[in-house]
Amino acid sequence: MDGAALQTGLLRQALAEFVDRLVGTLPTVITGVVFLVLAAILVTVVLFLLKAVLARTMRSQSPVYRQFLTTIVAVFLWFGVGLSALSVVGLDDIAASLGTAAGFLALGVSYATSDMIADAVAGVYLLRDPDFETGDTIRVGDMEGVVQSIELRKTRFTVDGDTVVRGNADIEARWTKVGDGAT
Numbered sequence: 001m002d003g004a005a006l007q008t009g010l011l012r013q014a015l016a017e018f019v020d021r022l023v024g025t026l027p028t029v030i031t032g033v034v035f036l037v038l039a040a041i042l043v044t045v046v047l048f049l050l051k052a053v054l055a056r057t058m059r060s061q062s063p064v065y066r067q068f069l070t071t072i073v074a075v076f077l078w079f080g081v082g083l084s085a086l087s088v089v090g091l092d093d094i095a096a097s098l099g100t101a102a103g104f105l106a107l108g109v110s111y112a113t114s115d116m117i118a119d120a121v122a123g124v125y126l127l128r129d130p131d132f133e134t135g136d137t138i139r140v141g142d143m144e145g146v147v148q149s150i151e152l153r154k155t156r157f158t159v160d161g162d163t164v165v166r167g168n169a170d171i172e173a174r175w176t177k178v179g180d181g182a183t
Contacts, residue, residue, distance in 0.1 A: 032089040119153040122172035137178040
């Protein structure tokens with residue numbers, strides 16, 4: 001057998017093996033695609049329902065708060081779909097590794113942003129508190145001022161004509177309403 005015939009034979013054998021493996025994996029790929037389509041529909045419906053429920057139950061709350069909750073739920077849902085899709089197509093070890101790595105990454109991020117998370121959680125409580133609203137005079141420690149705006153992570157006060165910005169975690173635990181019906 002000459003060199004050209006040997007190369008042609010090797011090429012045919014490699015192509016045949018490739019086609020056999022491709023045909024063998026088609027059911028797994030199709031299953032994965034069907035899973036992703038169904039999961040995308042389910043996630044879209046869940047997020048639509050969540051937005052509708054939040055819009056009705058938290059009508060008076062800031063849209064930033066509703067969007068924050070929706071984004072958190074969406075991230076968890078899509079991450080779960082991604083890991084599940086890997087498992088569906090037979091990549092369980094990769095899914096487990098990514099899940100573990102994501103857990104460690106989330107732990108590091110949460111530690112690094114713990115102050116920001118504390119401000120956001122306190123902001124949720126302040127936004128929902130009927131005794132802490134824009135226009136109220138509030139005392140926090142040695143500062144007394146009028147609430148100018150309440151945001152998810154910080155609150156702005158007017159103190160002697162100046163704007164003072166404080167993190168919500170600093171405010172939430174130790175504020176006192178000055179004037180009518182102090183807390």
